[in-house]
Amino acid sequence: MVDKEKIETIYTLYADKLFSYSLQLGFRKEQIMDAIHDVFCKLCLDANALENVENIKYYLYRSLRNKLVDLYRQEKQIPIHQSLDVEALPFTMSTKTVEEKYIIHEEEKAVVAKLQIMLASLSSRQREIIYLKYAQEYSYEEISQIMQIHQSSCRKLLHKAMQVLRKNYTHPKQP
Amino acid sequence: MSRSYIQLLDDAKFLEWRMAPNEELNAYWDSLQQQDPSLQKMIVQADLYLKEFISDKKSFNNADKEFLLESIFKTIEDQANRKLTCNRKTITWQKYVAAASAILILATSILFFTKEKSSDADVITGSQLDTDQIQLVSGDKLFQFEENIDIQINESSFEVTTSAGTNELSLDANSVNKLTVPYGKQSKIRLPDGSLVWLNAGSTLEFPSTFGNAQREIKLTGEIYIEVATDRKKRFMVQTPDFTVEATGTAFNVSAYEKAELSAVLVEGKISVHTGGHVTEMKPNELAIIDRTGKIETKTVNTESYTSWINGYLTFEDTPITRVLAHIERYYNIEFDYLDNPNFQDVTCTGKLYLTENLDHIMRSVTLMTNTEYTLNDKTIIISKKARQKTPQ
Numbered sequence: 080m081v082d083k084e085k086i087e088t089i090y091t092l093y094a095d096k097l098f099s100y101s102l103q104l105g106f107r108k109e110q111i112m113d114a115i116h117d118v119f120c121k122l123c124l125d126a127n128a129l130e131n132v133e134n135i136k137y138y139l140y141r142s143l144r145n146k147l148v149d150l151y152r153q154e155k156q157i158p159i160h161q162s163l164d165v166e167a168l169p170f171t172m173s174t175k176t177v178e179e180k181y182i183i184h185e186e187e188k189a190v191v192a193k194l195q196i197m198l199a200s201l202s203s204r205q206r207e208i209i210y211l212k213y214a215q216e217y218s219y220e221e222i223s224q225i226m227q228i229h230q231s232s233c234r235k236l237l238h239k240a241m242q243v244l245r246k247n248y249t250h251p252k253q254p
Numbered sequence: 255m256s257r258s259y260i261q262l263l264d265d266a267k268f269l270e271w272r273m274a275p276n277e278e279l280n281a282y283w284d285s286l287q288q289q290d291p292s293l294q295k296m297i298v299q300a301d302l303y304l305k306e307f308i309s310d311k312k313s314f315n316n317a318d319k320e321f322l323l324e325s326i327f328k329t330i331e332d333q334a335n336r337k338l339t340c341n342r343k344t345i346t347w348q349k350y351v352a353a354a355s356a357i358l359i360l361a362t363s364i365l366f367f368t369k370e371k372s373s374d375a376d377v378i379t380g381s382q383l384d385t386d387q388i389q390l391v392s393g394d395k396l397f398q399f400e401e402n403i404d405i406q407i408n409e410s411s412f413e414v415t416t417s418a419g420t421n422e423l424s425l426d427a428n429s430v431n432k433l434t435v436p437y438g439k440q441s442k443i444r445l446p447d448g449s450l451v452w453l454n455a456g457s458t459l460e461f462p463s464t465f466g467n468a469q470r471e472i473k474l475t476g477e478i479y480i481e482v483a484t485d486r487k488k489r490f491m492v493q494t495p496d497f498t499v500e501a502t503g504t505a506f507n508v509s510a511y512e513k514a515e516l517s518a519v520l521v522e523g524k525i526s527v528h529t530g531g532h533v534t535e536m537k538p539n540e541l542a543i544i545d546r547t548g549k550i551e552t553k554t555v556n557t558e559s560y561t562s563w564i565n566g567y568l569t570f571e572d573t574p575i576t577r578v579l580a581h582i583e584r585y586y587n588i589e590f591d592y593l594d595n596p597n598f599q600d601v602t603c604t605g606k607l608y609l610t611e612n613l614d615h616i617m618r619s620v621t622l623m624t625n626t627e628y629t630l631n632d633k634t635i636i637i638s639k640k641a642r643q644k645t646p647q
Contacts, residue, residue: 095319099309108318172307210309214308230418231420241270241273241274247266
């Protein structure tokens with residue numbers, strides 16, 4: 080029998096994070112709830128995953144992303160042989176919550192705007208890898224499993240993102 | 255010089271250090287921190303800001319969150335009661351075919367009466383085999399790989415990518431090359447004309463370093479999915495021991511394993527299938543089944559079930575369990591012994607299997623889809639019908 084308390088603890092810890100990750104990937108609330116539901120039901124059937132608590136976060140992100148990519152493919156009716164291109168799947172970053180939380184002086188707004196433009200000029204996958212690597216602190220190995228690309232491609236992707244960053248900061252665009 | 259955290263966010267070198275640290279950047283920021291102790295606090299603040307900026311924390315409202323947890327619990331309880339349904343929506347691998355379950359109940363009740371006599375007949379046993387390496391032969395050179403590989407053919411070299419990185423291997427320009435992928439592995443190769451081939455487990459592909467002027471030709475045993483680069487002047491031929499598929503620019507799947515059904519599935523474009531005595535032109539979404547005498551039969555199918563392996567999962571619709579297990583044999587390098595088991599003939603499977611999962615998990619999904627049980631003992635797998643079951647809904 081599944082340990083309900085354990086599931087609830089895991090759920091309480093990660094539900095918010097999984098929810099906002101899915102929102103950033105561009106999905107609607109109902110779709111996300113369905114996907115999280117499926118991920119947790121699958122988790123309950125997997126005694127190995129449940130015992131390996133330190134890997135749970137990674138497990139959850141990985142199965143959730145798989146589910147969402149599937150859903151995206153269905154929604155866009157992408158034929159199976161084209162589906163390797165997930166580049167079109169969005170990944171958004173919004174400054175709204177930050178702006179509410181921090182008091183930013185007038186003269187500092189230019190810096191925030193610059194940051195915003197830089198992030199906006201990255202590709203969705205570049206934004207996603209920055210999110211996973213920096214904000215979620217995953218290793219390349221784990222990211223390669225979550226995003227289903229080679230570790231070498233992960234490194235390349237982040238490297239490319241840094242090139243975009245440098246270009247933006249030496250030749251700032253006008254907001 | 256003291257900086258505010260906002261100034262740090264205006265510094266490309268700071269952002270790069272946080273997002274993609276390397277030794278050089280670490281050293282640079284360490285020395286700055288030693289010069290200016292107040293910097294550390296700024297860094298922490300800037301870090302916090304940047305992380306929030308990147309992870310967009312829109313809240314999941316509490317009512318929804320609670321509702322979702324409740325519905326998860328409800329499904330888990332249903333699962334525990336072996337009612338293979340789901341209250342929010344049907345989960346793919348739980349989709350249970352009513353007809354199949356009716357047959358199953360019948361089969362299990364017979365089983366009750368005859369169990370003592372036929373204890374061997376209601377199990378399927380399997381065992382895990384040792385994995386071989388992927389082999390690439392070019393001229394008199396042999397390369398071996400432990401992991402799945404991606405190959406790109408350049409003018410005088412192979413570019414081989416594994417999860418560890420990319421290597422250049424020299425190529426014999428005039429020879430035919432041979433790539434062998436054992437059970438339990440997969441590989442991908444971009445041919446000299448730009449065509450892209452996914453090679454499934456247990457397959458061998460022969461291909462030249464450069465294609466000749468008249469036509470493009472590769473030889474296969476096993477299974478590939480191929481996206482042929484368009485070249486109207488040079489037709490593309492996939493030759494198997496029993497049949498040949500001819501194409502110009504198109505995407506299709508060819509399955510030519512020694513001991514399984516021979517087939518070709520056309521996703522888009524146009525191909526024709528040739529055997530000794532027959533030729534059939536195929537339209538998109540058609541499946542051609544080739545029998546060993548050379549006869550070809552076509553029908554319309556959902557091509558996804560035939561090509562999804564390239565994306566790491568398999569889809570089944572009313573597929574007999576023995577055929578599902580045959581797929582698993584190839585992907586996980588296992589051998590099942592069906593023992594001509596009549597009790598399993600009617601058990602079918604509908605749903606989706608992710609091949610990225612470990613074997614244990616796959617077997618769990620299969621047994622759930624077919625209402626059977628399994629035990630994994632060292633390298634032996636035994637599948638048996640559930641001793642008892644509640645009435646499925």
